[in-house]
Amino acid sequence: MHGFLIVLSGPSGAGKNSVMNAVFPTIPNLKYSISVTTRPPRVGEVDEVNYFFRSEQEFDQMIKDDLLLESANFVGYRYGTPKSFVYDQIHAGNAVIMDIDIQGAAQIRKKMPEAVFVFLLPPTPEELSKRLKLRGSDSDEVIKRRLAKSYEEIKHIVDYDYYIVNDDLGRAADQLRQIICSEWSRVSRIDMKELKGVWEGGFSGETCE
Amino acid sequence: MHGFLIVLSGPSGAGKNSVMNAVFPTIPNLKYSISVTTRPPRVGEVDEVNYFFRSEQEFDQMIKDDLLLESANFVGYRYGTPKSFVYDQIHAGNAVIMDIDIQGAAQIRKKMPEAVFVFLLPPTPEELSKRLKLRGSDSDEVIKRRLAKSYEEIKHIVDYDYYIVNDDLGRAADQLRQIICSEWSRVSRIDMKELKGVWEGGFSGETCE
Numbered sequence: 377m378h379g380f381l382i383v384l385s386g387p388s389g390a391g392k393n394s395v396m397n398a399v400f401p402t403i404p405n406l407k408y409s410i411s412v413t414t415r416p417p418r419v420g421e422v423d424e425v426n427y428f429f430r431s432e433q434e435f436d437q438m439i440k441d442d443l444l445l446e447s448a449n450f451v452g453y454r455y456g457t458p459k460s461f462v463y464d465q466i467h468a469g470n471a472v473i474m475d476i477d478i479q480g481a482a483q484i485r486k487k488m489p490e491a492v493f494v495f496l497l498p499p500t501p502e503e504l505s506k507r508l509k510l511r512g513s514d515s516d517e518v519i520k521r522r523l524a525k526s527y528e529e530i531k532h533i534v535d536y537d538y539y540i541v542n543d544d545l546g547r548a549a550d551q552l553r554q555i556i557c558s559e560w561s562r563v564s565r566i567d568m569k570e571l572k573g574v575w576e577g578g579f580s581g582e583t584c585e
Numbered sequence: 586m587h588g589f590l591i592v593l594s595g596p597s598g599a600g601k602n603s604v605m606n607a608v609f610p611t612i613p614n615l616k617y618s619i620s621v622t623t624r625p626p627r628v629g630e631v632d633e634v635n636y637f638f639r640s641e642q643e644f645d646q647m648i649k650d651d652l653l654l655e656s657a658n659f660v661g662y663r664y665g666t667p668k669s670f671v672y673d674q675i676h677a678g679n680a681v682i683m684d685i686d687i688q689g690a691a692q693i694r695k696k697m698p699e700a701v702f703v704f705l706l707p708p709t710p711e712e713l714s715k716r717l718k719l720r721g722s723d724s725d726e727v728i729k730r731r732l733a734k735s736y737e738e739i740k741h742i743v744d745y746d747y748y749i750v751n752d753d754l755g756r757a758a759d760q761l762r763q764i765i766c767s768e769w770s771r772v773s774r775i776d777m778k779e780l781k782g783v784w785e786g787g788f789s790g791e792t793c794e
Binding site: 495497499500501526527530531533534536537538539540541543551554555557558559561562563566568571572575576577578579580 | 704706708709710735736739740742743745746747748749750752760763764766767768770771772775777780781784785786787788789
């Protein structure tokens with residue numbers, strides 16, 4: 377039985393991190409995707425735990441060798457998702473989850489269309505506005521612009537497999553858990569070459585642990 | 586938001602009825618598919634509740650008019666699944682579930698490939714044999730033949746979307762519930778023509794009620 381990649385997207389303010397963090401303790405075989413970055417480590421950050429810290433040249437080489445599922449620039453540094461980490465986990469039978477914006481998800485969809493794409497929605501534009509204001513990191517002007525383009529972002533939902541409305545953190549987390557667990561019971565994750573042996577030796581019912 | 590059809594198959598003795606019956610009370614919007622039959626009603630059976638009771642001629646006409654998703658003969662009577670009941674429920678936003686053998690599921694797959702196909706497995710051949718003996722309705726000879734062909738049946742799992750191992754009734758029912766609820770959060774069930782209105786009016790997070 378092999379695992380799979382879950383890509384969680386949605387407008388900023390939808391609550392991607394809170395929902396993911398609520399799900400982690402409930403699924404032992406769920407791992408967070410570790411990114412590669414050219415940003416220097418902050419105090420306490422450990423290579424291969426928080427990030428794979430790499431030089432500009434190393435990052436360039438990874439792109440050249442097609443070793444990244446996606447990459448982006450952010451305030452002068454580069455970030456990406458190494459294929460090797462994701463595939464190693466999947467082959468070890470784990471599910472890997474990452475939260476990423478709509479542009480990053482589109483890059484991943486091209487390289488790994490078999491991943492599971494989940495779109496997280498705030499319940500209403502008003503609620504999204506309230507959350508962005510509470511966060512306090514954006515000016516009123518920026519919030520206004522974000523809201524104006526929120527419908528443009530939400531249109532991308534058509535490219536995703538599942539959607540979750542984050543009207544209540546506990547409920548939304550439960551729904552993400554259901555999606556992950558039911559994806560684990562997909563027939564496509566059984567190795568058909570081993571079906572006879574598995575049937576004679578006994579199928580395991582535990583698909584989400 | 587529209588519903589969908591769930592087709593539950595598996596070898597006899599897998600426990601399809603027990604698992605379904607455990608799930609019904611937990612999902613109010615889940616309905617059992619009502620079959621049409623030429624068998625006369627038994628005492629207490631009500632037309633359009635237990636079955637749609639129809640004459641041979643009416644049954645023939647339904648087949649001619651392509652009004653059935655599948656049909657089969659069983660000890661001299663005919664049974665079928667009327668499209669109208671299934672589609673009415675789906676358009677009303679309900680999920681419809683039915684348990685059916687592998688041959689019936691194959692008929693439905695041709696007419697309604699968008700249905701959700703779930704295969705229920707007993708954990709081991711030994712456990713299947715034990716259950717069939719406990720049931721007491723088959724002779725040792727019949728049970729022996731059933732077991733001999735169980736692997737042939739299980740090979741059909743490749744045609745299904747999900748599988749559930751019924752090693753424990755509570756766990757298997759919980760897994761079926763997860764599959765139904767996560768299928769309800771599929772983006773493909775959103776009416777995209779209404780997306781803007783839904784976003785402005787507010788998305789509902791309740792997908793499994």
